[in-house]
Amino acid sequence: MRVTRDIDSAEECAQDAFAVALSRWSTEGVPDRPGAWLTTVARRRALDVVRREAGLRRRLPLLVDAPLSAAGVEAPPEVDDDVIEDDRLRLICTCCHPALAPEAQVALTLRLLCGLTTAEVARAFLVSESTMAARITRAKQKIAVAGIPYRVPTAGELPERVAAVLDVVHLLFTTGHTAPAGQSLSRRDLAERAIDLARMLHALLPDNADVAGLFALLLLTDARRETRVGADGRLLLLEEQDRHRWDRSSIDEGVALVRVALRRRPPGRYALQAAIAAVHCEAPTWTDTDWREIVALYDILVDVWPSPVVALNRAVAIGMRDGPAAGLDALRPLEAEPQLSSYAYLPASRADFLRRLGRLAEASSAYEEALARTDNEVEREFLRARLRSLSP
Amino acid sequence: MLIYGDEAAIAKGGDELESQIMKGHMAFAESNGEKLRGGHALQSVSTATTVRSGADGALTVTDGPFAETKEALGGFYMVEAADLDEAIAIAKQVPAPHGAIEVRPVRVFD
Structure with a gap:
């Protein structure tokens, strides 16, 4: 079955890159930008596979290139990289197909696109590892047996698929932002990859308020990345963080996107979360935080997205x-x-x-x-x- | 494509609804002729007989469908589709005013 073969080879590329990274970093130390490094390795591996399978080298419709360059985003330097971009997009669209259960969509993407282990995906979902392993196996079987196609949706289909893709990108970022296990608080490679994907989706669908909302949320959360852990490796609360070291350009970009995203009525869940993050980012000090505004935003958010985790954050804000x-x-x-x-x-x-x-x-x-x-x-x-x- | 529908609701619609559904199926067959490999409408579940094997292996014959549900299997189409997206696009054209279409791949034994 072609789909199975492609899905499995994508999985191998991600796995290989992480395996190579782990052995290399343990002897030579972690590079400055592990995310970029991993992507490069995964691309090289994928290219080897692509070269073996001439069929995969066929250029897909220019769905990605035109809007990307129009938005001034750096175009991939080589034709080969271009193929990989498309490949990632069609893999994410296959993983996020509406015929798969929503939990399976997210799990599959984290596993296949990002190389997370089943245990890590399980923790991100708050379920046991065996439950998650069964969920992933079922999803892969459904893709193969039901014949879920492995291709980039047409421009007309794409908006329909966006909600599922955004949830995937969001969970990917959260997992990278606070790694569920291990020595380091965040795994920059995952967070960076999520931001790249959000930026790419925003370039593809510049008028989609949900995409703008998610992209804003990721930028505003990521703007605080340098201040979340102290020099001694200790976790710093929002209250203790040095706000001068927050990334101003990410904040400005995020705040501008929030304004656009909130224009839609009713506002989407990511736009609301981004608005909450923007309130924090715009408070010059912790004591200046506008908690009334934050609770008001959570009140709307709980309606739009009745999740127990949102309810928990609302309780804390109260x-x-x-x-x-x-x-x-x-x-x-x-x-x-x-x-x-x-x-x-x-x-x-x-x-x-x-x-x-x-x-x-x-x-x-x-x-x-x-x-x-x-x-x-x-x-x-x-x-x-x-x-x-x-x-x- | 397994076509499920609420028989009571369809009966309530009378001849008018029935002829509308029939027209729908004619139009469906017309535009998907080359993809169609077979299919039938079924008589109402009131005509169903169930043969069931018990725990001791004995077969019992009872009146009625195998399960009493609001929506019953009313017919099926066998369709040739390249992938699930094509199958879904075809399923969306099957008339099912009070029900749903379940899309299932045919199992092929090597």
Whole structure:
């Protein structure tokens, strides 16, 4: 089956690049831009495969090139790279086909396009590894057996597929922004790849408010990348970050995109999230943060996108606006949410409100609970430091 | 393509709805003739008989469909399509005013 073969070879290219990276970096150190390096390696591998399969070298319609160069985005330097760009687009469109379950679409893309391990994808989805492995296997079987085509959708079909693709890009960025496991807080390669994909989609569909919203959200979140971890490797809260080191050009680009994205009624979920990020980015200091505006945006967001994680963020914002006791009240109904039962931010938020109320014994058991729910070393160290600060 | 529909709702539509559905199928056959490999409309589930094998392997014969559902299988088309997108495009043309079309690939044994 042609589809199966192509999908598997794309998977191999991503896998190979990461495997080569790991062995090379352990002897020579991590390059300045691991993301770019990985992409290059994956491209070279993919090109080897492409050369073996002459059929794949056929140029696809110029769906990508024309809008990209029109928007002033650097065009791929070689014909071969061009083929790979198209290849990535049609792979993501196959992975995000509406005939696949939404969870399978995202999982497949993370696995096949980005080379995440099944365990990492499972953690990003808050499900067990075996559940995720079964989900991915089922999705690959459906692609092969049902004959889901492996091609770039026509310009007419593309907008329909956008919502699913955006969810994929968003989760990819979140996974890169806070890696679910390991020593380092973020995996720049994943976050950078997500931003590249968002930029490419925005160039393809400049009038799509959801694309603009997501692209803005990624830029505004990524603008804080240099300040999220201290010199000692410690996690820095928004409150502690040096706002002078936030990336002004990313913020300006993101804020301009938010304005465009919010023009649509009702605003989309990414536009609202981007608007919240913009409120943070535009506050000169932590104490200047406009929590009333942020809670108001969350109120709309919970309607547009009723997710327990959004409800958790809204509860935290209420605590910032009305004080820790109000925050605890807002968190309480979320404790029964099955989807949050392995989510570290829930007990961590509860712990923080309890600490600020001086209920130290309860705070420390909540921090312990949060520790049990994350494998990210930087996050764990943050939680341990908080725990230490509670002891007399 | 398995065509499911709510028989009660279709019956309520009377002769007018029935002739409209018939016209729909004629138009469908007309524009997809070369893709069509077969198909039939089925009589109502009130005519169905179910032969079921029990736990002891014995066969029982009962009146009615194998499962009582609001929407019942009313007919099927066998269609030749290059991929799922083409099959979906064809399925969208099948008249199913009170129901849905389930698209399933045919299993081929090597």
